Amino acid sequence: MGKRTGMEVAIAAAEAVALCRIDVAAVYPITPQSHMAEHLADIIHDGRIDAEFITVESEHSSISACAGASATGARVYTATSSQGLMLMHEILPIVSAMRLPVVMGNANRAVSGPLNIWNDHTDIMPQRDNGWIVMHAENGQEVIDMTIQSFKIAEHPDVMLPVVLNIDGFQLTHMIEPLEFPTQEEVDRFLPPRVPFATLHPDRPISMGCFNMPDIFMETMKAKDQALINSKKTIVKIWNEWGKMFGRSYKPIETYKARGAETLILTMGSMGETASVAVDEMKAKGRSVGLVKMRLWRPFPLDELRAAIKGCKTLIVMDRAVSFGGAGGPLGTEIKSLLYHDDPRPRIVNMIMGLGGRDVQVEDFIAMVDRAERKEDDGYEYYGVRE
Amino acid sequence: MKQKKWPEAWHEVNPGCMVFEPGNARVYKTGSWRAQRPVWDDRKCIKCGICYIFCPEGCISEQEDGFFRADLDYCKGCGICAHECWPQAIAMVEEEV
Numbered sequence: 001m002g003k004r005t006g007m008e009v010a011i012a013a014a015e016a017v018a019l020c021r022i023d024v025a026a027v028y029p030i031t032p033q034s035h036m037a038e039h040l041a042d043i044i045h046d047g048r049i050d051a052e053f054i055t056v057e058s059e060h061s062s063i064s065a066c067a068g069a070s071a072t073g074a075r076v077y078t079a080t081s082s083q084g085l086m087l088m089h090e091i092l093p094i095v096s097a098m099r100l101p102v103v104m105g106n107a108n109r110a111v112s113g114p115l116n117i118w119n120d121h122t123d124i125m126p127q128r129d130n131g132w133i134v135m136h137a138e139n140g141q142e143v144i145d146m147t148i149q150s151f152k153i154a155e156h157p158d159v160m161l162p163v164v165l166n167i168d169g170f171q172l173t174h175m176i177e178p179l180e181f182p183t184q185e186e187v188d189r190f191l192p193p194r195v196p197f198a199t200l201h202p203d204r205p206i207s208m209g210c211f212n213m214p215d216i217f218m219e220t221m222k223a224k225d226q227a228l229i230n231s232k233k234t235i236v237k238i239w240n241e242w243g244k245m246f247g248r249s250y251k252p253i254e255t256y257k258a259r260g261a262e263t264l265i266l267t268m269g270s271m272g273e274t275a276s277v278a279v280d281e282m283k284a285k286g287r288s289v290g291l292v293k294m295r296l297w298r299p300f301p302l303d304e305l306r307a308a309i310k311g312c313k314t315l316i317v318m319d320r321a322v323s324f325g326g327a328g329g330p331l332g333t334e335i336k337s338l339l340y341h342d343d344p345r346p347r348i349v350n351m352i353m354g355l356g357g358r359d360v361q362v363e364d365f366i367a368m369v370d371r372a373e374r375k376e377d378d379g380y381e382y383y384g385v386r387e
Numbered sequence: 388m389k390q391k392k393w394p395e396a397w398h399e400v401n402p403g404c405m406v407f408e409p410g411n412a413r414v415y416k417t418g419s420w421r422a423q424r425p426v427w428d429d430r431k432c433i434k435c436g437i438c439y440i441f442c443p444e445g446c447i448s449e450q451e452d453g454f455f456r457a458d459l460d461y462c463k464g465c466g467i468c469a470h471e472c473w474p475q476a477i478a479m480v481e482e483e484v
Contacts, residue, residue: 099403160402198405207406219397220404226397 004180009140010035010173012181013079013105016147018043019187023074026054026065031117032169033081033107040077059084063091063102070100071208073196075151078102081169082109082123089127095162096131097224098209099197101154102162105147108269108320109169110356118357119169121269121320124297125330131224133163133231134298136269138254140177143167145248148187152238155194159231168270170357182246190245232299252301253308254293257283261290263369264312264346268294268331271318271360278365289369294331302338315346316372319380320354328352328380350380358384417444421464423479429454431476438468438477 007015013036017025025044029037044053054069056062059080066076080088085106095102110116111123124134133153137143143165150163167173182190198206212220236252243249256276258264267275272293282289292308292315294301309315319329327333332350339345349372354360360383368383375381394400401407425438438455439447446461447468457468469477 097403099405197402198407205409207409208403210404210406212404216394216400219394220400222397223400223402227402 004178006176007140007179008035008173009143009167009175009177009179010107011039012140012177012179013143013147013167013173014039014043015181016144017077017103017105018049019182019184020075020077020148020151020191021049021188021193022051022077022151024052024054024066024069025077026056026062026069027077027079028056028059028062028084030059030081030084030107032109032119032173033079033084033105035173036079036105036107040079059087060091063088063095063104066102066104067091067095067098067100070095070102071098071200073194073199075155075194076102077104079105079107081107082111082117085123085127086111089130092127092130092132092162094209096228097220099160099227100162101151101160101194103147103150103154104162104164105143106164106166107169107173108166116356117169119171119270119320120355120357121166122322122355124164124166125321125323127164128298128330131161131228132298133159133161133228133235133296134166135163135296136166136294137168137172138270138272138293138295140172140175140179141248142250143172144179144181145242145246145250148182148191149238149242149250151194152191153231153235155196156234156238157195157197158234159227160197161227161231166269171270186245190242228299232296232301235296235299250295251304252294252296253304254295255308256291256293258290258292258308258312260288261312262288263314263316263373264290264292264309265365265369266292266294266309266315266317266331266335268297268318269320271320271354274360274362275318275365278362278369281362282366282369287369300334300338305335305338306342309346312346314349314372316349316351316368318354318368319350319352322352322355332380348378349375351383352380353383360384416460418458418460418462421459421462421482423464423466423481424459424462425457425464425466425468425477426480427455428476428478431474433474433476435473437471437473441467441471443467 027037070076110120154163239250317332328350434453446458
């Protein structure tokens with residue numbers, strides 16, 4: 001057991017990346033990710049790790065530089081947020097289609113406009129369908145652990161896909177938490193140097209990023225889909241390995257006092273911590289409430305979700321994003337459609353909350369459970385909006 | 388097992404569509420895309436080679452007699468050679484099925 005250190009989570013994320021002995025980082029600073037970018041630049045320019053920090057002119061360039069560096073066999077990291085992630089959008093599906101391992105930390109922040117720098121999930125949700133592995137951390141310790149795990153997952157020969165780790169902006173990035181770092185020896189043992197499937201090298205010419213005619217494009221897309229679906233097995237295996245080594249277990253779906261509960265709250269990211277306190281308070285008053293937390297968003301852990309919510313009567317899905325003009329939040333609509341054929345299935349209530357940094361406290365979760373239990377229609381609703 | 392020239396089923400696609408055989412575009416014959424083909428009138432041709440220089444496919448070459456011809460396995464019939472030819476020695480002729 002290492003000793004616990006008080007540290008800002010964004011700084012800790014950069015320290016975790018350094019422990020992974022990356023070769024290349026290409027990061028453009030943006031609030032609330034900036035401390036990750038700045039501290040990683042410090043680490044590299046102080047010579048603490050032997051890596052190249054590419055100072056790029058935009059996020060479109062940072063992800064492009066990462067793709068190129070990954071194609072040479074390097075271990076690569078980038079980090080961004082909100083508008084930066086939106087600017088990367090064009091390159092994201094190319095990185096996954098080319099099966100290039102890249103790890104990205106995304107400090108979740110609302111997408112403009114109006115301009116807002118605070119936390120919600122409206123930046124990652126539009127990137128949902130790009131073929132990346134998408135995970136959410138709940139606290140600072142998970143940010144450290146999952147950053148290290150992400151490299152092993154991305155680079156695994158059965159995966160070879162980019163990973164984005166979501167770290168709620170401010171709520172997580174700017175918290176100072178007591179954190180435990182694994183030692184360099186432990187990380188080296190868990191994460192050996194990358195063994196690339198193929199690399200760009202002038203002595204052994206190969207082509208990457210080729211053109212597809214209509215007669216092969218669909219086969220390529222199915223292959224990409226299967227690669228992402230199949231990655232779940234390896235993700236779980238690597239998480240189990242981490243649990244054995246470090247004593248902290250990770251699962252695609254985490255539960256908290258969910259067994260036998262009539263009403264379940266489903267959260268993603270840092271709000272799970274607050275919701276767990278709300279569950280404790282409600283349990284103490286004899287209410288049958290539990291918590292389910294999505295750690296893995298892509299590939300979607302459907303079997304694990306089914307097991308976690310088995311027997312519950314009402315499932316309250318908390319969305320920190322909106323699909324404007326659609327049927328609710330992205331998480332809510334997807335879970336509704338996935339459970340459509342299940343019999344029995346719970347009543348699903350979709351709450352849109354916590355947009356653009358709107359605080360969601362313990363009493364808010366209790367109020368949402370009250371509201372969901374009384375609610376008569378099945379439509380989604382905005383929690384806490386002034387009428 | 389006979390090696391397939393192209394992947395057919397989805398699980399035969401190389402990861403990331405990587406191509407491990409350099410220069411294999413040579414075996415992918417694109418001439419079937421052509422709707423028109425270039426036909427040289429060697430009486431007008433001044434052997435300047437501008438057609439060879441401008442051909443985006445690189446499929447025009449000089450013959451032993453100094454005149455030029457397109458390799459129809461690759462010529463897509465774009466007509467750039469005919470457009471560039473100073474003495475207008477190249478005519479684009481409809482392909483007939």
